[in-house]
Amino acid sequence: MKEVQAINAFAAISQETRLRIIRLLVVTGANGLAAGEIGSSLGGVPSSRLSFHLSQLEHAGLVEKRREGRSIIYSAIFPALSDLVAFLMHDCCQGHCAYCDKAIELFSKCEGRPTSTENVNLKK
Amino acid sequence: MKEVQAINAFAAISQETRLRIIRLLVVTGANGLAAGEIGSSLGGVPSSRLSFHLSQLEHAGLVEKRREGRSIIYSAIFPALSDLVAFLMHDCCQGHCAYCDKAIELFSKCEGRPTSTENVNLKK
């Protein structure tokens, strides 16, 4: 991940509505939610505002959309989120922080689907 | 962590100079760096600008400072960074993503000091 991308991504989520959208989509997972459902989950965000923020998030590379009938379904791009975290914590303690190293590795495995604890093996 | 704090933190790191400062301080670890060292590591940021950005980061709760002689030493607040990541990825896949759950747990253990892999145990 490049610095500009990281800056754009952080800028995207440093706004109330957008942060709420992303957190909602993180909980929702890979299936995503229709724009309208997002708006109502967030307590009735006006459509023009919602649309504006969704396109900001899309531009920042954090969400993607697909059309399904009348609806446009938005979902979080999980690798983008994990790259973002990795960029922030890169080389923690000069690369000698085993906690962060391992955490970054685990995040990168998330694909927006429920995972069983059995898949989580700490030894490489 | 509250939403406002998260928004302020993300806003703080969505600016080139500040993102670079934080990443530098993450690599540096708990010992921190003097303001002047930060400025020169970043390729000569003018002092008034550096000072402005450091105080923004401090306000956002991401760095702390202490005086040592003439210098003011800044260091990253590691728990704040891990809380931030946790806030973003909270309840991933409705709380059924074992990767993210574990990653969040590991991040929270980082204290800005090198860690040996022996300390990293994935079974609770």
Next chain:
DNA sequence: TCATTATCTCAATATGTGTTGAGTTATTGA
């Protein structure tokens, strides 16, 4: 005490961002 170094504060300016409302495009079912 004085000069020096390190860092911060402040005000002015320029630039960027969020919100709003009106109007537009796309899809569906009658």
Next chain:
DNA sequence: TCAATAACTCAACACATATTGAGATAATGA
């Protein structure tokens, strides 16, 4: 084809943020 629904685009305004330079404060060593 038409009405209804879902979502988007655009322009205008208000507000927030970054940069700059000048000046202030704090600690050190001679």
